[in-house]
Amino acid sequence: MNRWLNILDYAIISLLRRRRKQIALVVIYTLVVAFFASVIFFTGALRQEAVYVLSDLPELWVQRLAGGRLVPIAQSKIDSIAVIRGVKRVLPRLWGYYYDSPSGAVFTITGSDSLPKGLKLLDAAIGGGLDSNQVFCGSGFPETHFTGLGQQLGLIDYKGCLHSFEIVGRFSSQSDLLTRDLIILSPSAARKILGIAKNNYTDLAVEVWNPDEAETVGRKIDRLFPSVRVVTSAQLRSTYEALFSHRGGIFIYGALISLFSFLILAWDRASGLSREERQELGILKGIGWQISDVLWMKFWEGAVISLTSTICGLVLAYLHVFYLNAPLLRPFLIGWSVLYPEYRLQPAFAFSEVLLIVMLAVVPFIAATIIPAWRGAVTDPAEVMQNG
Amino acid sequence: MMPRIRVSLIYLYVLLALVLLFTSITLTGHTVQGRQRMEGERRIAARFLLSDLCLSTESRHTRHLSQPELLAAFQDLPGFHDHFPSSSFIRPQKLNWQGVVAQETLRRE
Structure with a gap:
């Protein structure tokens, strides 16, 4: 347990050393997840409303x-x-x-x-x-x-x-x-x-x-x-x-595209380790860290950023849809209507939806941080320290 | 000597607090008033035979999604749509026996 906490300590301190960059990343990541989760919550609540309200109609x-x-x-x-x-x-x-x-x-x-x-x-x-x-x-x-x-x-x-x-x-x-x-x-x-x-x-x-x-x-x-x-x-x-199902709806497509484009950017950024990061990995290996320790450290770095952003995004999305009545999504639905309803939706919470959001937001990001770290970790520490 | 403060523990507590915040707002989000409102709407729909939600009033087929209007383009089945902003949200259904019948009716006429 102590070993894990030590690695997590190191990962957080390492992130804090580059805090400006990491905070900017967490903010953007949070907003992307919040948009995607807002769409999922909004459409789920509308579906629930329709199915319930129209359940007593003739066949x-x-x-x-x-x-x-x-x-x-x-x-x-x-x-x-x-x-x-x-x-x-x-x-x-x-x-x-x-x-x-x-x-x-x-x-x-x-x-x-x-x-x-x-x-x-x-x-x-x-x-x-x-x-x-x-x-x-x-x-x-x-x-x-x-x-x-x-x-x-x-x-x-x-x-x-x-x-x-x-x-x-x-x-x-x-x-x-x-x-x-x-x-x-x-x-x-x-x-x-x-x-x-x-x-x-x-x-x-x-x-x-x-x-x-x-x-x-x-x-x-x-x-x-x-x-x-x-x-x-x-x-x-x-x-x-x-209506608004996962396969239909411009929102879902738009939200997915924004999420994936962010993840591709994150992948692109993470896949090439900077000279400083490579040297850090070399030093860690030089002072006796195992490859698995280095990978765990990188895993925790990715997990800290992605879990924090995803949970903040989920909270933001929930507040946006169910407390503020989705001011960013409703105008799209209103279209050219002169008359439009001012409705407050009853929250529809589905564990599967939250799981979907977490899986889409967390797993690719962690993968994007671990794979280049693995490549860096298997190279010879002396070579990395000499050449960067 | 003061015990060392572990950043990892602080972070884990913050993360736990965020998870608890999200769980509590989702658990308390369902209001009695909300359920009563939906129940009232269900009774209105059943009494006045209202087949559709008033999500958008910009066109006939997005106001009454389930009541296709054959005059409008592509309105062969419930859920079929025309070119309005709100139409972008609606996925048309597969053609089934009613759709086939509707097409046959058109041909007969």
Whole structure:
């Protein structure tokens, strides 16, 4: 034990002799690891959020296509799908987009006639159903129009007529990740604004009795109605699981490239021992150090730098993503959006992710310090001391 | 005589402190409020049949990732994307039976 501590003592003192260079290296190393780890933490938290929030949805989504476009689906389809064996319930959806020219934002309009009871994230002035002149909305519309509960919200229908609605409920900004751009109207008002005829719906959500049979029921619907497209909830979930996955996403590529380019630079720097370092190794061997001692000393030098930087990077990344809400990553996702959610992510900690970061950040660096040291350590000490 | 202070021990204590700091912030990061918020969002999604998260509102296919719109380029399946900054994050899925059906539907029409 004492021997290890002595070697570690020597390695740290040796690093401190070149402290300016080593501190600069640790700072850059920490920032690179922090960026890479931020990406991993951010994407992991978003995946966790999507999978959890969307876990209670119906198994199938049925949409009608005509000329390659989504078109409203008729009430008669609901009746036909409802009698298919295995189908529990068919839930028609009324939804569409609304471009709001004063703010330049695009909102999502949804038709619904009642409120779920006891929803903590909704501040509602009424308890029952929505009247045709009332509206619930996410935090987006009130913020862009400086309005609030009890005030009026104006929407222009597809014929160009202005309709005024009273805001009777507002979703908390805590649910922004789901409701930021949402405007919920009564079904009749939603039809009016979106231009959907009576007895028509945007699409259908289909619940099945046995979720394992969802794909079979989906194929059946697809065969029975040639003009429909069926999206399964498994596809829906895998869309979000694939989103930001390790293989997809410019962030991951960018972060990996930055990490590897740093490691290549570190390798390049470490692979050629300086004259001073070669002489140091020669002297150490001359005074009786074994090759294994020299290698252990170099190993500890690399380990001190890489472990310190990696752990500091992990702490920085965690604070960046979960305490500061990822200010460096979110703008990329927002893109050209006028309206974007101000969400706070619930940390998703996976040991495998931390292990991945540590393996990628620590192992190559230590290898990059040990291999040239081994080459230096096996040369004759007298030759090294004479020639440098 | 004063005992010699070992730099190695000081370093190991600092490293241990950093590891403990990281472990404690990760263990305390999960808040009850966070879990309640996600549970509330899950109920809203189920009640209003909201199939997608509002990650970006710049285009239809990144606002509703799972609801492909065939008019937009490459929108054959959930997760397919067009040329918007936020599209860069999304990996398209492999074509499966729905995709094949969608293509056949297009040909029939």
